[in-house]
Amino acid sequence: MNTCTKVFLRQKAISGGRISLYLDFYPAIRNPHTNRMSRRETLGIYIYASPKNERERQFNASMLEKAEAIRCRRFEQLLNEQFDFLDKEKLRMDFLAYFKQKCRQKYQKWDCVLRHFEIYCKGKCRFCDLTVDFCKGFRTYLLSARRQRNNGKGPIAHNSAAGYWSTFRALLKMAYQEKYLRENVNDYLEKIEWKEVKKEFLTLAEVKHLVAIPCKIPVLKQAVLFSCMTGLRISDILQLSWEHIQMGQDGGYLIRMCTEKTEEETNLPISDETLALCGERSEGLIFKGLKRHMVNHPLKEWLKSAGITRRITFHSMRHSFATLLAANGVDILTISKMLTHKSVKNTQIHAKVVDERAREASMVISLK
CATH class of the missing domain: 1.10.443.10 (Intergrase catalytic core)
Incomplete structure (x- = not known):
C-alpha cells in the first residue's frame, strides 16, 4: 500500500531578526541532485520575525503566500510521481538547462555533446520534445556532424559520434530515473557501433x-x-x-580515488619509482x-x-x-x-x- 508523502511548510528563526521558510517532507524523499534521502528543502524565502509596520506585515503575507504555493506544487509533483500520473509541468521544463547542470558534474566530453545538441535543437528543447523520432534525429545528426574545433573542418570521427551518442543516451536514462520523462526513450534507440581503430602507444x-x-x-x-x-x-x-596517495596494508603506496569517468572508487598500487614522479609531499593537488x-x-x-x-x-x-x-x-x-x-x-x-x-x-x- 502506498504511503502518500505529506509536505509541510515550516519556519525557523535565524539571525538578523528573520525567519527562514522551508519544506518538511514526511516520509523523506530522494533528492534528484544528490540522490540522497532528505526531509527538508530550503526555499530561500525569509520573513520578518517581528514586523514593525504595515509594509513589513504585507511583505510577510506575500512571502507566506508564495511559500504556500510552492508547498502545494511540491505536493502535486510527489502525488503525480507516486501514483504514476503525468506531470505536465515537468514536461514543459527546459531540457537544455537540465543538460547544462549535469555537464557541471561530468567530464569534458559532456560539454562537447551539449554543444552539438544545442546546434541540433537550435537552442531550444523541453522535456516534452524528447520523442523517439526527435532523439533518432540527433543520432543521424551526429553521424554527419562537423567538428566544433578547427573552424568546423571535416566531420567528427565515427567513434567520437558513437561516444557522444552513448553519453546522450546516458543522460536520457538519468532524466527518466529522475522522473522528468514519462517513459525510457532509450528502449527505442539503437546504439552507434564502434569501429575498431589502431591504438597508438609508446614502447x-x-x-x-x-x-x-x-x-x-x-x-x-x-x-x-x-x-x-x-x-x-x-x-x-x-x-x-596528496590525500589520494595512501599507505596500503602490504606496506606499499597506492592511489585511492573515485575516477571521474567510471565514478567508482579504485585502489591502484604504485611503485616507489612512480611515487617519486609526484615530487615532495605537500598539500592539495x-x-x-x-x-x-x-x-x-x-x-x-x-x-x-x-x-x-x-x-x-x-x-x-x-x-x-x-x-x-x-x-x-x-x-x-x-x-x-x-x-x-x-x-x-x-x-x-x-x-x-x-x-x-x-x-x-x-x-x-x-x-x-
Missing part, C-alpha cells in the same frame, strides 16, 4: 627516451610519465591530490599548474623534439601502460582492474596488440 624504449628529453612545461612531462606508470586518464590526474590545454599543442611539441612523430595523445599513455603490462606477462584481469575497466572486453584490445607483436617476433628466426 618502453620511447618512454625511457622521454625521461631524458627536456620539456618546456616540466609539470606536463611529470604527468605524462606518471600516466605511463599508472594508466590514469588526464581527468583523474588533474584532480589527483599533486600536479600543480597542469592545465588540460597542455595535452594538445605543448605535448605534440615535446614529443616531436623527442623524435616521436606518430599521432600520440595523452590518452596514448594509458594505452602504453596497458600494453607494456601485457607484453611483460601481466594477466588480462589484473590489467583490467588497474585500468578500472568495467568489463574485460575493453582491456582485450591491448592483449591483441601484444599478440600481433608476438607474431612479428615469431618471424624473426628463420632456418632458411
Whole structure:
C-alpha cells in the first residue's frame, strides 16, 4: 500500500531578526541532485520575525503566500510521481538547462555533446520534445556532424559520434530515473557501433627516451610519465591530490580515488619509482599548474623534439601502460582492474596488440 508523502511548510528563526521558510517532507524523499534521502528543502524565502509596520506585515503575507504555493506544487509533483500520473509541468521544463547542470558534474566530453545538441535543437528543447523520432534525429545528426574545433573542418570521427551518442543516451536514462520523462526513450534507440581503430602507444624504449628529453612545461612531462606508470586518464590526474596517495596494508603506496569517468572508487598500487614522479609531499593537488590545454599543442611539441612523430595523445599513455603490462606477462584481469575497466572486453584490445607483436617476433628466426 502506498504511503502518500505529506509536505509541510515550516519556519525557523535565524539571525538578523528573520525567519527562514522551508519544506518538511514526511516520509523523506530522494533528492534528484544528490540522490540522497532528505526531509527538508530550503526555499530561500525569509520573513520578518517581528514586523514593525504595515509594509513589513504585507511583505510577510506575500512571502507566506508564495511559500504556500510552492508547498502545494511540491505536493502535486510527489502525488503525480507516486501514483504514476503525468506531470505536465515537468514536461514543459527546459531540457537544455537540465543538460547544462549535469555537464557541471561530468567530464569534458559532456560539454562537447551539449554543444552539438544545442546546434541540433537550435537552442531550444523541453522535456516534452524528447520523442523517439526527435532523439533518432540527433543520432543521424551526429553521424554527419562537423567538428566544433578547427573552424568546423571535416566531420567528427565515427567513434567520437558513437561516444557522444552513448553519453546522450546516458543522460536520457538519468532524466527518466529522475522522473522528468514519462517513459525510457532509450528502449527505442539503437546504439552507434564502434569501429575498431589502431591504438597508438609508446614502447618502453620511447618512454625511457622521454625521461631524458627536456620539456618546456616540466609539470606536463611529470604527468605524462606518471600516466605511463599508472594508466590514469588526464581527468583523474588533474584532480589527483596528496590525500589520494595512501599507505596500503602490504606496506606499499597506492592511489585511492573515485575516477571521474567510471565514478567508482579504485585502489591502484604504485611503485616507489612512480611515487617519486609526484615530487615532495605537500598539500592539495599533486600536479600543480597542469592545465588540460597542455595535452594538445605543448605535448605534440615535446614529443616531436623527442623524435616521436606518430599521432600520440595523452590518452596514448594509458594505452602504453596497458600494453607494456601485457607484453611483460601481466594477466588480462589484473590489467583490467588497474585500468578500472568495467568489463574485460575493453582491456582485450591491448592483449591483441601484444599478440600481433608476438607474431612479428615469431618471424624473426628463420632456418632458411
